[in-house]
Amino acid sequence: MDTVSTLDIAAAFTDHAPFIGRTIARLTGTGSHVDDLLQETFIVAFKKRNTYDPSRAELSTWLYGIAANLCRRHARGENRFGNFRKKLSAETPAAKVTDTPEQVFERNRELQMVQDAINRLPFKQREAFVLFEIEGMDGAQISRLLNVKEGTIWTRIHHGRKRFMEYCQTRGRFNE
Template sequence: MIVSPGLNPGSETGEWSPRENFDQVFDAHFAEIHRYIARRLDTHTADDLAAETFLVAFRERDRFDAARGGVRPWLYGIATNLLAKHRRSEVRRWKALSRTGARDLESHEDTVATRVSAEQLTGKLAGALAGLSRGDRDVVLLVALGGLAHAEVAAALGIPYGTVASRLNRARKHLRKALGDVNPLKEARDG
């Protein structure tokens, strides 16, 4: 078997092992992880948290277990755990948006970033997201913003595949009810 430089020879998916050539892991996934975080938070915080995600991954690279999933879900799991540290401010922000029903934030830069990253985030949706449990919200945002399949969400959060499906179903019902029977997530995406 011929293996490209930097690839983990045991990897069926062709992903790089974080144990070897971490720079290739960084190059392959940084923009995606940053984009996921930036959609949940502001761009400046995303810069810091994305960098911190890869710092944690680098420090923990010897503990990476390919049997538990690929590099991508592992990185999303680290990013999601770091995002949890910012949960209170995230929820406060969504509740504030919910109360105002407007996008006018403190600065023009924040307004532009919010419009670009949230694409039509309304006060109702922000309030509905704030009303979800942390576990349900993490699943929804990994699917909706990260574009992860159910199996990848399960690996990222360290939960069973069935739990992902049940949390997503519960969250969809909650969001649909809060938005007046409008489904904010595509039902067809089941990973």
């Protein structure tokens, strides 16, 4: 027990920021807001560091909870002002130098469709889907991270996958 402060934010950032950052990007879509949300997560964690109780939850769970709440709030804002904001700051992923314009176009279209399909999922299904399918975590790990029963996680993954595939198929992708 050699730690002096209740929570070392710098160490927490080093350990958990990569995971939190890419999860935010997958839950809300890429863009400059991802950096903002990641920073906000650790600022909130710093402000609330005295309320963190390691005996009740793992640090990753606690930090993910903060990030998920910020993502939900961001999603609500997107629903209200999203189209307007998208027009103002449309960002496309950086293309490889060797790609032809057609390849770049096709790749961007594919990525945009995946992001749209994910964004259309209800938030709880979205986080379960992203953590399982893209992050590669298993049900037990997600259950510990979200502090939810494992059975509930599998239910969310199931519905998330179903909706994801339905959306993609309506867009003419992935044959049934």
